Amino acid sequence: MNNDATAGAVVALSDTAWQEQVFAAMRSESQRFTIPRRQIIGWIAERTAPFSAEALVEAMAARNEGIGRSTVYRTVDWLRAEGWLGRVGGEAGEHTYARTLPGHHHHAVCTQCGHTLVVSGCAAVEALSKALAQQGFTVSGHTLEIFGTCQQCQL
Amino acid sequence: MNNDATAGAVVALSDTAWQEQVFAAMRSESQRFTIPRRQIIGWIAERTAPFSAEALVEAMAARNEGIGRSTVYRTVDWLRAEGWLGRVGGEAGEHTYARTLPGHHHHAVCTQCGHTLVVSGCAAVEALSKALAQQGFTVSGHTLEIFGTCQQCQL
DNA sequence: CTTCATGCAAACCCTTTGCACGTCG
DNA sequence: CGACGTGCAAAGGGTTTGCATGAAG
Numbered sequence: 001m002n003n004d005a006t007a008g009a010v011v012a013l014s015d016t017a018w019q020e021q022v023f024a025a026m027r028s029e030s031q032r033f034t035i036p037r038r039q040i041i042g043w044i045a046e047r048t049a050p051f052s053a054e055a056l057v058e059a060m061a062a063r064n065e066g067i068g069r070s071t072v073y074r075t076v077d078w079l080r081a082e083g084w085l086g087r088v089g090g091e092a093g094e095h096t097y098a099r100t101l102p103g104h105h106h107h108a109v110c111t112q113c114g115h116t117l118v119v120s121g122c123a124a125v126e127a128l129s130k131a132l133a134q135q136g137f138t139v140s141g142h143t144l145e146i147f148g149t150c151q152q153c154q155l
Numbered sequence: 156m157n158n159d160a161t162a163g164a165v166v167a168l169s170d171t172a173w174q175e176q177v178f179a180a181m182r183s184e185s186q187r188f189t190i191p192r193r194q195i196i197g198w199i200a201e202r203t204a205p206f207s208a209e210a211l212v213e214a215m216a217a218r219n220e221g222i223g224r225s226t227v228y229r230t231v232d233w234l235r236a237e238g239w240l241g242r243v244g245g246e247a248g249e250h251t252y253a254r255t256l257p258g259h260h261h262h263a264v265c266t267q268c269g270h271t272l273v274v275s276g277c278a279a280v281e282a283l284s285k286a287l288a289q290q291g292f293t294v295s296g297h298t299l300e301i302f303g304t305c306q307q308c309q310l
Numbered sequence: 311c312t313t314c315a316t317g318c319a320a321a322c323c324c325t326t327t328g329c330a331c332g333t334c335g
Numbered sequence: 336c337g338a339c340g341t342g343c344a345a346a347g348g349g350t351t352t353g354c355a356t357g358a359a360g
Contacts, residue, residue, distance in 0.1 A: 010286050032340060053324075068342040071323065095324085108287055108294070117292060124279035128301065132263055135165050136306025137272060139263070142319055143300045147284065151291025187315060187359055208349075223317040228350065249349065 009120045010108070018099050019045035022084050031078070036060075036067045040075045049114025050088050052100040088145055110150035119146070161261035164275045165263070173254050177239050186233070191215075191222045195230045204269025205243050205253040243300055261298075265305035274301070 022041050026033060033061065043059055044051075053076065060067035076097065079085035086100045088107060097108055100118060108117040129139040169185055177196050181188060186203065198214055199206075208231065215222035235239035241255045243262060252270060263272040277299065284294040 004237070009290075010290050011200070034334070034340060041219070048358095066342085070326075072342055074340085077326095106283075108283075108292055108353080111295065117285070117287065117290060119283060122283075124282050125299075125301075127279050128263075128277075130260075130273060131165050131274070132301070132303070133274065135272060136309065137165075137263055137265070137303055138309060139301055140266065141302045141304040144280075144297065145299075146280075146287070146294055146297040148292055148294040151355070154291065154293060185360095187313095189315060189359070191316070225318080225351075226316055229315080232351095295333085 011118050011120065013048065013099060013116050013118050015048070015099070017083070018101065021101075022079070022082075025082060025084070029082075035065065036071045037075050039063060039065075039067060040072060041079075044079075044085070044097075044099060047099065049108060049116060050096040052096050054090075057096075064077055105116045106144040106146065108146040108148060110153055111147050112153040115150045115152065117150070163168070166273050166275065168203060168273050170200045170203070172255070173239070173256065174225075176256075177234070180237060180239070181303060184237075190220065191226045194222060195220060195227060196234075198254075199234075199240070199254060202254065204271060205251040207249050207251050209249060211252075219266050261301065263301040263303060265308055266302050267304060267308040268278060270305045270307065272305070280286050 002071055007068075019041060022045075023033075023038075026037070026073060028097055031037075038124075040060060043056065054072065057069050057072050059105065061069075076085060080087070084100055085097050086099045087095050088109065097100070098109070101118060103120070104122065106119045108119060110116070122142075125139075125142055125144065174196060177189075177200075178193075180186075183190070186192075195211065195215060198211065208228065211231070212224050212227045215227050216224075231240060235242070235252075239255055240252050242250050243253045243264065253264070256273065258275070259277060261274045261277060263274060265271070277297075279293075280297055280299065287294055
């Protein structure tokens with residue numbers, strides 16, 4: 001079966017690739033390759049589920065070196081600005097963040113364990129764009145978040 | 156042409172119907188039909204674009220009666236809890252809210268004037284659900300926000 | 311008359327910022 | 336060395352809460 005044409009490929013979120021790409025981007029943007037940044041990025045790379053800013057702050061503060069709140073937030077801001085990190089489910093009081101890969105895609109997040117799948121492409125939304133175009137509405141972008149239960153949590 | 160089967164119908168956001176339904180829901184939930192609540196709901200019903208909480212607070216404070224912040228936020232919370240109001244585009248510092256209609260649907264928001272179209276149904280996402288089901292992921296819900304330029308703002 | 315929403319202001323939370331110091335290149 | 340990131344703590348902005356008052360049923 002092949003749903004790629006209509007729904008895009010579904011893949012697990014790769015962590016090592018993400019970290020490598022972020023490091024490469026840092027270099028090419030002449031961002032300083034500091035220890036705090038490496039630790040923060042490394043921690044995020046290990047996450048397989050979305051996390052809160054506070055969780056990251058605490059994890060870094062617990063380190064021997066004791067990375068400060070501001071550094072964490074500043075690094076997160078940079079990652080978001082560059083598109084390596086995105087906010088998901090901002091419905092609650094505190095924001096949650098999830099790793100992001102270059103290019104257009106969406107996340108399917110398990111509401112029980114937080115495990116995240118990446119859905120590449122979104123031909124599905126293109127149909128909507130056509131319908132909206134008939135109303136004179138030009139689509140320039142969209143966000144899509146999917147919630148559900150992953151295979152593990154259904155056992 | 157008929158895209159309804161794949162993309163759902165696209166309609167403008169109806170305000171009077173919304174207000175009527177909210178009022179009816181208030182009664183059936185034995186919520187008190189107070190003047191502040193009616194004013195807040197009435198103001199929201201007039202909006203054709205998403206609005207910030209602060210805008211609503213200011214609009215209410217400007218009224219002769221002077222509705223307080225807490226009342227505004229509490230009413231908003233109730234509306235959100237009941238599904239009559241939703242947060243959209245929480246990426247920025249302050250949240251923006253938009254009216255919601257019963258049943259599943261999505262919004263297409265003009266990034267220039269804020270005008271909102273409602274897209275009923277979302278057969279498009281069902282294709283994604285199938286692809287995810289093949290990975291053992293059961294979809295229970297999703298959010299979709301569309302951004303673009305409406306007919307008015309393209310002139 | 312009893313119950314519950316209101317309004318004011320202070321508390322609260324997460325996030326951002328200023329400044330002197332330390333680190334990277 | 337020079338520039339820039341870091342850490343601390345305090346400020347900032349939006350949202351929530353406590354309590355006495357006042358309106359709704």
